[in-house]
Amino acid sequence: EVQLMESGGGLVQPGGSLRLSCGASGFAFRSHWMTWVRQGPGKGLEWVANIKEDGSEENYVDSVRGRFTISRDNSKNSVYLQMNSLSVDDTAIYYCARVRRHYDVLTGYSTHFDFWGQGTLVTVSS
Amino acid sequence: DIQMTQSPSSVSASVGDKVTVTCRASQNINDYVNWYQQKPGKVPKLVIYAGSNLQSGVPSRFRGSGSGTEFTLTISSVQPEDFATYFCQEGHKTWAFGQGTRVDIK
Numbered sequence A: 001e002v003q004l005m006e007s008g009g010g011l012v013q014p015g016g017s018l019r020l021s022c023g024a025s026g027f028a029f030r031s032h033w034m035t036w037v038r039q040g041p042g043k044g045l046e047w048v049a050n051i052k053e054d055g056s057e058e059n060y061v062d063s064v065r066g067r068f069t070i071s072r073d074n075s076k077n078s079v080y081l082q083m084n085s086l087s088v089d090d091t092a093i094y095y096c097a098r099v100r101r102h103y104d105v106l107t108g109y110s111t112h113f114d115f116w117g118q119g120t121l122v123t124v125s126s
Numbered sequence B: 001d002i003q004m005t006q007s008p009s010s011v012s013a014s015v016g017d018k019v020t021v022t023c024r025a026s027q028n029i030n031d032y033v034n035w036y037q038q039k040p041g042k043v044p045k046l047v048i049y050a051g052s053n054l055q056s057g058v059p060s061r062f063r064g065s066g067s068g069t070e071f072t073l074t075i076s077s078v079q080p081e082d083f084a085t086y087f088c089q090e091g092h093k094t095w096a097f098g099q100g101t102r103v104d105i106k
Helices: none
Strands: A003-007 A011-012 A018-025 A034-039 A045-051 A058-059 A070-074 A078-083 A093-102 A108-116 A120-124 B005-008 B010-013 B019-024 B031-037 B045-049 B062-067 B072-076 B083-090 B101-105
Touching: A011 A070, A018 A034, A018 A093, A018 B072, A034 A070, A034 A078, A034 A108, A045 A070, A045 A078, A045 A093, A045 B083, A058 A070, A078 A093, A108 B031, A108 B045, A120 B031, B005 B083, B010 B019, B019 B083, B019 B101, B031 B062, B045 B062, B072 B083
Parallel strands: A011 A120, B010 B101
Antiparallel strands: A003 A018, A018 A078, A034 A045, A034 A093, A045 A058, A070 A078, A093 A108, A093 A120, B005 B019, B019 B072, B031 B045, B031 B083, B062 B072, B083 B101
């Protein structure tokens, strides 16, 4: 059974830092891209970052680029999100999810997020 | 950047009704659209991937269609467990989500 478990959320002051962790089990972790998605209170979903299977490629949404860093440790089946220079706009539930690739002979590769963790709440407030 | 715009923002339906949710991309994204269902206080759940592929375990009353810039999620006969918010997502370059469409009971 695929399981993802986030941790590390909490209350932090504006300008502060926080490191989120996501432990994975039940699948070949090193064979999947992984991603972080967040959801502000009463808001929709926002993709935050993703990381390639071997950690050699990372992508970020513009609003966090330069402040957040995604990383992974395949020996620990874990993915991380280091968040620096936090602002109130970063207040959200942060979900980690497994990325699955789909190949179509006509259109090539696409990706989707097939398993999600329960999320961890990050609150940025003074 | 690719923008994903859903319509309507909410729709009311009775059990058994057909429900259609539309998602428009700001540029051609082939069939790189996914759909997720989220119930209040719950984790998002994948429903449709790559435009029209039904995720394992999802009932066949859910159907995804479209390509290019316009995509549709159709629930052929909405059931009580389907009342939720649905999000489309671009699945190739930006992974951007639409703003969501709430499907509630009339």
